[in-house]
Amino acid sequence: MWGGPLGIIILFQPELRRALEQLGRGSFFSRNSTSEEEELNQSIQSIAESCKYMGKRRIGALITIERESAMGDYISTGIPINGKLTNQLLTNIFIPNTPPYTMELLS
Structure with missing residues (x-):
């Protein structure tokens, strides 16, 4: 039954x-509002610029982007930054000999 x-x-x-x-x-x-789309475009631009900079200097980086599947198990193992995603911040995280961090973007 x-x-x-x-x-x-x-x-x-x-x-x-x-x-x-x-x-x-x-x-x-609901759908993404204009401000969320602008924030998304700014984040994409920051990630692209950081990858270009690090690629020229042969700095490796593993960047994950949360979408439909939650990444809480992975996020809980790092140190939250709670900062706005910028090119400079992202690049600084992956400079050699810095501690591991996880990023939770401010909403």
């Missing part, structure tokens, strides 16, 4: 989790 609904829940568990996360964030029914 419960096999069908339980099977559907198990089968679509990742999609259901993602939908519930978006619903909890309030982004399930």
